[in-house]
Amino acid sequence: MRAARAAWRFLRGEPFAFVGAAIYALIVVTAIFADKLAPHDPREILRVGRRVARYLPISPEHWLGTTSSGRDVLSQLIWGTRSALQVGLTAAIVVVAIGTLMGLLAGYLGGWVDKLITRLADIVLSMPFLPFMLVLAALTQPGTTVVVACVALLLWPNTARVIRSQVLSLRERAWVEAARVTGCSNTRIMFVHILPQVLPLAALYGSVAIGWAILAEASASFLGFGDPNTVSWGVMLQEAYANQALGRGAWNWFTPPGLAIVSMVLAGFMISRGSEKLLFPKLADK
């Protein structure tokens, strides 16, 4: 309850974070009620009389028109939130888990563990995202699992870095020393005493990972490595592209998923930008 009130006070003071959180909230609500909100089945091929209702423009009937195969764009967009959240959240959880663990170990244990993890993080950060994902997708089975794995494998260093620096300063706090004096093992100090303190920060980095994962999924789908049977924003874009929606000026088809992806990625960044002030007040003062 206290946390909720603190979060609310913080959001009120930080317009960036507020907008970001509002976008996420909208998407979550949409995903939950997708079946009620969507006017049509996203995969249903609609007809006008006996003809397939292709390329219908915006109308009261179809708020965002239809696709080349006669499917309702709005319904696809709405159902797309589910896959976006699914990919985003799984990726975020994995990123946060790996990143936090690595940061915790490096920051608390120091010494060679720190050197090793920092080195590994540097190597991973230097790897180009898209080629890595394409190679991985080509070697295994295309689909969301690959996307999630890629995001997790390549994005943990960002989280690990901030967690590490946070742990470095927490380690110096007197209550950590107190834990040692009262008989805690290193493992206990790390996981019982320090971990709960860094989780909020980790969650923040998770919010950025959500955006990244959605972008990655979209790129993969767009390049044809996605799962064509899912309804996702990436698959929508890919279909639109493959059917030359751009050339036909069917902007009502490709703009909405594009905007949805951009706004979700932006939301993640806005939340993290806004929270920087909270987490690193000195940084924001400069």
Add this chain to the structure above:
Amino acid sequence: MSAVIEARGLGKTFRTGRRTVHAVQDVSLSVSAGEALGIVGESGCGKTTTARMLLRLEEPTAGQVLFEGEDITHRRAAALLPFRARAQLVFQNPFDALNPRFTIRRTLAEPLRNFGIPEAEHAARIDAVMGRVRLTPASAWLDRFPHELSGGQLQRVVLARALIPGPRLIVADEPVSMLDVSVRAGILNLLRAARDELGLAAIYISHDLALIRYVCERTVVMYLGRIVEEGPTAELIAAPRHPYTRALVAAVPVPRVDQDRAALPIRGSLSDSPLGGTGCAFRDRCPHAMPRCEAEAPALREAGQARRVACHLEEGAPS
């Protein structure tokens, strides 16, 4: 009486980058059960480092630490658990000494759990220790978080956490310097009572001789990492022998209008002191420095009943 804790020629050298700091050199002391030893000296003279070595929070680079006769100088962390249960620390800053996300109950249960005390005994022991630090009724406090307590109340919890495993030694590093004057007395009284009633060996660290006098029978004075004088606290204050101790005693403010306001018998500040070389480390600030002080460091010698002083002036002085 046999010593609970004993240091023999203890030393700690920190190497940071290219700089080498001899934080503590050749410190020997011992404290028996029921006895309280004070360590005084100005900021940076090595008090905290000494205490941390005695508690094995820092590994000494020279000398030995003996706890109840056993050498623990280089004992590995995992093997220190039984020692930890018997040697506890009271922290300087109560606002930072408690995990902000633990309730008071959890903070007190943590040592019990770690030292393997059966869960069935926890509640009774927590209640007893809360009574000892006068946070009663315990039930009114145990479910609170640290941010809901004032500095004085927090320091009581810190003391309770130190007492709960049933230690034989308690070390308090500036236990009241962060607290308001009005609540300091309460904490000092508790510390004194705990030591008397439980027969603990206690070490208090402070730069304030008035506080040390209130809680310790015996005191060592440190200057730049070394012990320069040791003696019964009352005697040390009434008749300081080392020129540095004299300055320290003269500097303590007293709450009386009629008092000696003569200039201190000392020059400069700690940062002006020579950090190496031969000779007495205090010579640049000492009003009695003589050529010999430049050439030769004075050793810590017996100087009468239970007193030790490290100063060339003492030589030939009647002991």
Add this chain to the structure above:
Amino acid sequence: MSLLSVENLQVHYLTGAGPVRAVDGATFAVAAGSILGLVGESGCGKSTLGRAIMGVLPDAGRIAGGSVVFEGRDLVALTESQRREIRWRRLSFIPQTAMNALDPVQRLRAQMLEVLMERGGLARAAANDRAAELFRMVGLDPVRLADYPHQFSGGMRQRASIALALALNPALVIADEPVTALDVIVQRQVLDVMRDLQSRLNLAMILVTHDMAVVAYACDRVAVMYAGIVVESGPVREVLERPLHPYTMGLTHAFPDVHGETGELVPIEGSPPNLLHPPTGCRFAARCPFAQTRCHEQAPPAVTEGEHMVACWRADEAPALRKAAASPATWAAVVPA
């Protein structure tokens, strides 16, 4: 006539939960060339009072009433530009952490010259000479003007911020806890610098502290604050030897004296009231061993006898209360909520 006289000053901080009455009726005076000690536990409004006199309250702070008459003018009524004329030139301020007074990224010479040339209108050569003179005055080697603050020890920083505060020859300096973080030898040296300046320059000073011993050593008069109110004030000897307010009596028994008795110390149990909703009646009542029904109902008025001011209903019984206050049992009987 007094150099500064503060009359029933009220300072509020506007917060989401309502106004915090950080200073709620402070009355005292400072004579030219004298040092006034302002004591009280943390949060009782010492810093707020100092900042209000100086006119440098944080944004949320407002003077809500009373007057601050300095050299015959009421500072509360002045415009900001009139205040700026007085600030530094006649009245200056050393904030609680000396590091706040000093700019960490500028050498001390640059900081001194800025004050001397821009605010004081001195030419560069004259300003340089003056900077060196000021450093010598506070016992620092002028060579160290070339240093950055982080190259100084705590005591040296404190001296440098005193030098900065003295740059334009003010008549009154407000020093907020200038010696609290220092260890005893350095503390004594800084206090000696202040006493020396007082007698040489006829400087008046308000020295904020929570240590009665510091007051005894360095001050001529003392004002004891409790929960936003000055509860007792007078010459140091009067207040220390014949305290009239139970809180002052408590403070004098609360800490050991290096040469005095080693009998049991007497803590003042409990903590000060929340200044968001201060109690009606005497603010010390919840912790006072001598509180009576009337104390809880009605705030005691300030009474002055000679130079000694006190706000306590039972001040006329002071000699008997003093005797009782010396015993730990008296204070232990109070069990505040």
